[in-house]
Amino acid sequence: MKKRGDSRDVDRRRKYVSRLQDLPDWKERRQLPPANHAWPTCLIIAPSSVVGNWEREFETWGYFEVGSYVGPQRKRVLNDFKLGRLDVVITSRTTAARDIELLNYLPWSIIIVDEVHYLKNPKSRTTESYHTLNPSAVRFGLTGTAIQNSYTELWTILDWCYPGCAGTPRQWKGYVTRPLLLGQSASASDEEKVQAQMVSSILVNKLLPRYFLRRTKDLIKQQLPQKTDEVVFCPLTMKQIEVYRRLISSDDVKNMICRDERCDCGSRKKRKECCYPWDKGVLFKYMSALIKISNHLALILPAPRDTPEQTMRNRELTDLVFPKGETPVYGTASLEPKFCGKWMILKKFLAEWRLDPSNKVLIFTKSVKLLDILDFYLRKEHYKLERLDGSMNQADRMPAVDRFNNNPSINIFLISTTAGGTGLNLTSANKVVIFDPNWNPAHDLQAMDRAYRFGQTRDVSVYRLLGAGSIEELIYARQIYKQQQMRIGYEASVQTRYFEGIQDDKARQGELFGLENIFKLHEDSLATKMAIEKADLANLAWALQNMEGKSNKRKGPDNKRKSASSQQEYDVDVDIGGLDEFLLDDALPKERIDMQKALKDYGVKYTHRNDDILKPNRIEEKRIQAAVKERKRASRHKAKDKVKDKDLDEGTWVTKLKRHHHKAPPRPEVRLQSRQEALVELGMIRNPAEISTFAKAFASKSESEQAEILAKLDAWRPEYDE
Numbered sequence: 113m114k115k116r117g118d119s120r121d122v123d124r125r126r127k128y129v130s131r132l133q134d135l136p137d138w139k140e141r142r143q144l145p146p147a148n149h150a151w152p153t154c155l156i157i158a159p160s161s162v163v164g165n166w167e168r169e170f171e172t173w174g175y176f177e178v179g180s181y182v183g184p185q186r187k188r189v190l191n192d193f194k195l196g197r198l199d200v201v202i203t204s205r206t207t208a209a210r211d212i213e214l215l216n217y218l219p220w221s222i223i224i225v226d227e228v229h230y231l232k233n234p235k236s237r238t239t240e241s242y243h244t245l246n247p248s249a250v251r252f253g254l255t256g257t258a259i260q261n262s263y264t265e266l267w268t269i270l271d272w273c274y275p276g277c278a279g280t281p282r283q284w285k286g287y288v289t290r291p292l293l294l295g296q297s298a299s300a301s302d303e304e305k306v307q308a309q310m311v312s313s314i315l316v317n318k319l320l321p322r323y324f325l326r327r328t329k330d331l332i333k334q335q336l337p338q339k340t341d342e343v344v345f346c347p348l349t350m351k352q353i354e355v356y357r358r359l360i361s362s363d364d365v366k367n368m369i370c371r372d373e374r375c376d377c378g379s380r381k382k383r384k385e386c387c388y389p390w391d392k393g394v395l396f397k398y399m400s401a402l403i404k405i406s407n408h409l410a411l412i413l414p415a416p417r418d419t420p421e422q423t424m425r426n427r428e429l430t431d432l433v434f435p436k437g438e439t440p441v442y443g444t445a446s447l448e449p450k451f452c453g454k455w456m457i458l459k460k461f462l463a464e465w466r467l468d469p470s471n472k473v474l475i476f477t478k479s480v481k482l483l484d485i486l487d488f489y490l491r492k493e494h495y496k497l498e499r500l501d502g503s504m505n506q507a508d509r510m511p512a513v514d515r516f517n518n519n520p521s522i523n524i525f526l527i528s529t530t531a532g533g534t535g536l537n538l539t540s541a542n543k544v545v546i547f548d549p550n551w552n553p554a555h556d557l558q559a560m561d562r563a564y565r566f567g568q569t570r571d572v573s574v575y576r577l578l579g580a581g582s583i584e585e586l587i588y589a590r591q592i593y594k595q596q597q598m599r600i601g602y603e604a605s606v607q608t609r610y611f612e613g614i615q616d617d618k619a620r621q622g623e624l625f626g627l628e629n630i631f632k633l634h635e636d637s638l639a640t641k642m643a644i645e646k647a648d649l650a651n652l653a654w655a656l657q658n659m660e661g662k663s664n665k666r667k668g669p670d671n672k673r674k675s676a677s678s679q680q681e682y683d684v685d686v687d688i689g690g691l692d693e694f695l696l697d698d699a700l701p702k703e704r705i706d707m708q709k710a711l712k713d714y715g716v717k718y719t720h721r722n723d724d725i726l727k728p729n730r731i732e733e734k735r736i737q738a739a740v741k742e743r744k745r746a747s748r749h750k751a752k753d754k755v756k757d758k759d760l761d762e763g764t765w766v767t768k769l770k771r772h773h774h775k776a777p778p779r780p781e782v783r784l785q786s787r788q789e790a791l792v793e794l795g796m797i798r799n800p801a802e803i804s805t806f807a808k809a810f811a812s813k814s815e816s817e818q819a820e821i822l823a824k825l826d827a828w829r830p831e832y833d834e
């Protein structure tokens with residue numbers, strides 16, 4: 113904005129203001145001339161909570177004349193702007209929406225909407241009104257999540273910033289959303305995969321670079337220590353399972369699941385339109401009850417401080433799931449650790465972390481009741497802790513934060529996510545526990561960022577606790593699905609296809625979407641683990657069938673001898689721990705393996721790192737490449753066939769065939785079988801359970817490492833090399 117940062121700015125401003133007032137526009141209509149490059153102006157629309165932050169940043173980083181168009185001094189700010197005294201006007205969303213008529217006609221050079229993703233609904237009144245903002249201004253939208261729930265959100269943002277650039281909503285859906293969603297399914301056909309890959313690569317390489325500037329935390333990665341995000345699947349206790357099961361077999365739930373079946377009264381109508389009507393209220397009631405049960409059984413009991421409606425709702429629920437006269441009392445139930453599988457795990461974590469007094473732990477929960485319960489458990493185990501919830505005065509918060517940061521004997525900070533999820537600086541902590549993860553991962557990320565931010569000097573480990581097999585696991589699976597969408601939409605990343613389900617497709621809901629899945633309890637099957645393993649295994653099988661093995665060492669006559677020695681290398685006596693390391697070394701650091709073992713000792717059945725799940729998948733890439741090749745070959749053959757029909761030019765075929773000197777590779781089935789045998793014979797897999805571990809490790813290897821492993825397998829059976 114042509115600032116120099118000294119008195120020249122002031123002089124220039126003074127001249128500008130007086131010149132403005134000499135213009136006929138101003139004299140006659142009190143109107144500003146349109147903004148131009150000599151004197152650009154800017155309107156910023158931000159959430160009201162950060163208007164102050166914006167103002168402060170301008171003070172820190174530049175020499176701008178800034179006015180905040182909020183509160184009672186609004187009129188004066190607008191007047192100052194009209195007099196040419198301001199470069200920048202900052203306002204809140206609500207004020208902007210209300211005063212859009214006043215702001216609209218002013219001469220803005222650029223308009224910036226902060227947190228622009230809240231315009232995600234193209235039909236909302238706010239989105240529509242923002243579309244009327246001075247169309248000659250250049251528009252910028254800032255957001256951390258351009259794709260949160262669906263690709264449509266990306267369209268809405270693009271369409272606001274550059275009206276029309278992304279076509280109509282219908283075109284976007286047909287050309288972008290649908291192919292990408294189809295291609296993401298585990299049951300996608302080759303054709304669908306190829307299509308999706310083409311669409312995402314056009315999106316990422318052609319469209320987005322013109323309109324979209326992306327900055328990730330990777331930029332400041334070097335300045336921050338490491339963060340690991342471990343998702344811990346905590347088994348529910350017997351009591352939790354019992355109650356959970358009773359709830360999902362209730363009549364209400366059955367009615368919801370069978371809503372589209374014919375009614376049993378003989379009316380030939382659907383149940384939901386006849387004798388068994390239901391509404392979203394029932395759905396939410398049961399979903400929230402299931403989430404509560406997954407966290408602590410006491411949460412569904414009527415509690416002393418409940419409102420009358422809450423008491424009524426809870427009484428209704430407990431009558432349903434506890435036999436008459438056996439409903440526990442909230443007071444005693446909340447103290448009962450057997451009602452909380454997650455606490456059983458967390459307790460062991462804390463005991464372990466306590467051994468090193470430098471460990472400091474943040475524990476976040478959304479529920480105030482849970483906060484009280486954890487508070488009680490922790491004090492019973494003689495932990496010294498600080499606590500922050502909504503009832504705490506603003507004035508008391510900073511001292512509590514300081515005590516936690518500075519007092520070495522206080523190792524735990526118990527925080528309500530709603531009260532302390534933003535704003536706090538808790539960089540003395542190196543462990544973060546998200547006790548009851550939010551359905552929206554952005555909230556949990558904000559909580560993690562209390563510790564993982566500038567000023568943090570230690571590595572931060574985050575643990576998200578999930579009730580294994582429960583609705584929480586399903587919610588998490590959908591989060592993975594959405595995170596994968598983001599990677600596909602932003603980076604054209606080839607993701608592993610874990611899930612069959614397709615968003616917004618009633619006919620193909622798979623394991624992710626639809627009511628049936630919400631009301632399932634996977635008691636022992638570890639659904640997420642299974643989905644991940646299944647995808648890894650499918651990829652391994654494909655790789656064993658189709659990928660070429662290549663040894664890094666020169667191919668030569670000593671091939672055979674090498675194969676003998678590599679056989680010794682994998683002799684049956686090889687310690688399985690060492691083998692793990694061979695397979696896992698570069699993907700997973702040693703400490704991670706110990707961690708896995710420790711978690712198993714704690715009774716955790718399964719855990720994984722969220723990052724690992726979202727890595728681009730090289731085998732999937734290869735599969736798509738192969739499918740593209742196959743498609744090209746098919747169309748070439750078609751063309752050839754045509755030529756052949758015309759000219760009967762068979763001669764070219766014969767000569768072409770003659771040029772193949774090397775032997776054709778063995779048929780895929782043969783190769784698969786031989787390599788599978790080699791896996792066992794070489795001791796890379798020693799029992800059926802290990803194949804999943806191998807598949808996971810194999811998937812995370814580099815291309816050349818994969819080729820080398822395959823070469824070793826092929827060398828064991830040298831028949832088809834000769």
Ligand SMILES: [Zn+2]
Nearest residue numbers: 375377386387
């Ligand atoms: Zn009926």
